[in-house]
Amino acid sequence: MKAHDGIYLDGAWRPAAGRDVIEVVNPVDEQVIGRVPAGDAADVDAAVRAARAALAGWAATPPAERAARLTALRDVLAARKDEIAETVTAELGSPPAFSQAVHAAVPIAVAGSYAELAATHSFEEKVGNSVVHHEPIGVVGAITPWNYPLHQIVAKVAPALAAGCTVVLKPAENTPLTAQLFAEAVHEAGVPAGVFNLVTGLGPVAGQALAEHPGVDLVSFTGSTAVGRRIAATAGAAVKKVALELGGKSANVILPSADLARAVNVGVANVMSNSGQTCSAWTRMLVPRERYDEAVGLAAAAAAKYGDRIGPVVSARQRERVRGYIEKGVAEGARLVAGGPDAPREQGWFVSPTVFADVTPDMTVAQEEIFGPVLCVIGYEDEDDALRIANGTVYGLAGAVWAADEAEAVAFARRMDTGQVDINGGRFNPLAPFGGYKQSGVGRELGAHGLAEYLQTKSLQF
Numbered sequence: 001m002k003a004h005d006g007i008y009l010d011g012a013w014r015p016a017a018g019r020d021v022i023e024v025v026n027p028v029d030e031q032v033i034g035r036v037p038a039g040d041a042a043d044v045d046a047a048v049r050a051a052r053a054a055l056a057g058w059a060a061t062p063p064a065e066r067a068a069r070l071t072a073l074r075d076v077l078a079a080r081k082d083e084i085a086e087t088v089t090a091e092l093g094s095p096p097a098f099s100q101a102v103h104a105a106v107p108i109a110v111a112g113s114y115a116e117l118a119a120t121h122s123f124e125e126k127v128g129n130s131v132v133h134h135e136p137i138g139v140v141g142a143i144t145p146w147n148y149p150l151h152q153i154v155a156k157v158a159p160a161l162a163a164g165c166t167v168v169l170k171p172a173e174n175t176p177l178t179a180q181l182f183a184e185a186v187h188e189a190g191v192p193a194g195v196f197n198l199v200t201g202l203g204p205v206a207g208q209a210l211a212e213h214p215g216v217d218l219v220s221f222t223g224s225t226a227v228g229r230r231i232a233a234t235a236g237a238a239v240k241k242v243a244l245e246l247g248g249k250s251a252n253v254i255l256p257s258a259d260l261a262r263a264v265n266v267g268v269a270n271v272m273s274n275s276g277q278t279c280s281a282w283t284r285m286l287v288p289r290e291r292y293d294e295a296v297g298l299a300a301a302a303a304a305k306y307g308d309r310i311g312p313v314v315s316a317r318q319r320e321r322v323r324g325y326i327e328k329g330v331a332e333g334a335r336l337v338a339g340g341p342d343a344p345r346e347q348g349w350f351v352s353p354t355v356f357a358d359v360t361p362d363m364t365v366a367q368e369e370i371f372g373p374v375l376c377v378i379g380y381e382d383e384d385d386a387l388r389i390a391n392g393t394v395y396g397l398a399g400a401v402w403a404a405d406e407a408e409a410v411a412f413a414r415r416m417d418t419g420q421v422d423i424n425g426g427r428f429n430p431l432a433p434f435g436g437y438k439q440s441g442v443g444r445e446l447g448a449h450g451l452a453e454y455l456q457t458k459s460l461q462f
Contacts, residue, residue: 003034003176007043007200008183010050011193017042022173022200027093027312027349034091036176039201041209044168047197048215051139051166054194059136059164063118066162070115072189073158077108077182084150084181091175092149093311093349094274102274107154110430110446117451118162129462134455136164137241138217141210143203143231144179145223146172146314147277147371153182155445156220157196163454168197168216170207174314176200203227211235218243218454222279224369225394225439232442243443243453245279245435247369248397251390252282253412254295255383258402258424260287264295266425267400268302268375272353275310276322276373280398280420280434284359284366285377286386292379296337296357299377303338303353306373312349313372319349322372329356329365334376361389369395383412391417396437400425419444 003024006013016037024034037043058066077084084107085099094103123134142156153169160167171179183198199206211219211234221231222245235242252267254260270282287295313319326341339354351372359366359376366376380386390399396418403409406423413421419436433449435441443453 003036004180005035005037007037007039007047008180008187008196008198009043009047010054010197011187016040017046018201022176022202024091024174024177025315026090027314029347030349034177036180036200039199039206041205043199043201044170044206044209044213047168047199048139048141048210048213050194050197051168052215054192055136055139055166058166058192058195061164063121063123066164067115067119069189069191070111070118070158070162073185073191074108074111074115076185076188077111080181080185081105081108084178087178087181088149088175091177092146092314095309095311098274098311103148103150106428106430107150110151110154111158113430113447114158114162114451117159117448121162121448121451123455127459130459131462133458133460135458137454137456138165139215140165140167140454141213141216141219142167142169143207143210143219143221143223144169144171146174147274147279149175149178150182152222153179155450156222157182159445159451160220160454161191161195162451165218165454166195168199168210170199170201170210173200173202208234212238214238216240220453221245228441243445244441245443245445246397246439246441247395248279248281248436248440249284249367249369249393249395250280250282250398250400250418251284251286251416252400253286253386253390253402254288255386255401255403255408255412256288256291257404257408259404260291260295261298262425263402264298265302268299268306268355270400271375272303272306272310272373275313275351277313277371279369282398282400283370283375284389285375286380286389287377289379289381292377296355296377299355299375300337303355303375306353307344310353310373313351314349316349318371319343319351322351322370322374325365325368325370325372326354326374329359329363329376332363332365334359334363334365339373361392367393387412387415394439397435397440398422
């Protein structure tokens with residue numbers, strides 16, 4: 001794991017114009033593990049210019065050749081899977097097994113899916129007396145978060161490259177080493193110079209410069225709803241397209257007929273995964289009022305098993321944010337049945353796996369995204385009440401429904417205002433579109449729907 005002291009620009013590592021540096025800190029032992037450049041507006045401008053210069057050539061490259069480069073990228077990432085996992089563990093604090101199984105393996109699968117799509121997707125169609133061409137939208141500014149650092153990069157860069165776009169990536173400042181490793185893989189895969197460029201830096205400086213740059217045609221951002229609003233406003237002033245994957249407060253609805261023990265155990269595991277730092281986590285568990293006490297007991301027992309199994313949150317600031325929400329929950333009348341705000345260890349940015357009971361739908365902890373290992377158990381009277389609670393936030397990113405009869409679960413899921421619903425513990429599908437309703441975002445990622453975000457249409461009439 002080696003930190004580069006430059007930015008990746010036009011096919012090479014070059015000194016940054018910005019003189020400041022970002023220290024990368026291990027969340028487990030709080031030690032500095034690397035330093036990277038804090039790129040500024042001049043660095044962003046140089047990267048956008050490189051991407052703009054490379055655009056015509058890459059857009060004209062046959063889809064089969066673009067697919068070949070993406071296949072090579074997938075293969076390089078697969079060959080470096082152990083290094084990827086070690087890097088994510090070091091800068092995010094993710095347990096090694098989770099880093100291997102999720103942080104490394106999922107992006108490799110996604111890269112492979114876009115290699116296949118680039119080779120098989122029809123970029124033109126006949127509609128009546130018209131031929132409709134699907135063309136690359138242009139230069140993409142990709143701004144990615146720290147919670148799934150490589151997955152979020154691949155979910156933006158791979159479809160952009162498959163579409164024929166060129167890219168400038170600004171990764172999260174907490175996890176830039178993973179982004180640098182990705183840039184090395186792009187270079188090794190033989191992607192032409194300028195097609196992919198990397199500028200490490202701070203959001204208010206490099207991220208803002210990228211979002212407002214006139215040479216960027218599409219801004220793809222994953223992060224908080226608050227920052228997403230600012231990016232949308234900036235892009236809107238230039239009538240620039242945005243793709244936004246933002247916050248979530250997803251409901252895990254356990255219907256009366258469901259296997260309660262299984263649904264609760266899987267639901268707790270979902271919330272504790274990645275130390276709760278997952279935008280699609282099912283952080284609100286909705287259970288029938290008549291089985292509420294049983295569900296709370298099961299959830300508390302399940303959460304207790306994660307005390308030594310989850311990693312820290314990403315930073316001291318994030319830890320204090322999560323602990324503040326826990327204290328707010330107690331102050332508003334929620335009852336702690338597991339965990340709490342006290343730090344479980346003297347060193348490292350750890351938060352205890354926490355479960356709240358007696359949560360009402362209007363409480364802060366039931367409305368706002370906490371982004372930590374915190375679960376709220378909420379009782380409901382009947383299915384209409386459950387639906388009202390499930391849909392009763394500004395978010396609509398994901399969710400889950402459990403029932404003995406799959407058709408019953410599907411019928412309920414169809415009424416949920418959310419972009420993705422898992423039925424009885426359905427598995428993650430990297431080909432299915434991912435994205436939200438309401439303030440959870442605009443656009444979709446993954447699969448053919450994700451590819452479509454990076455294409456624009458031109459119709460020729462005959």
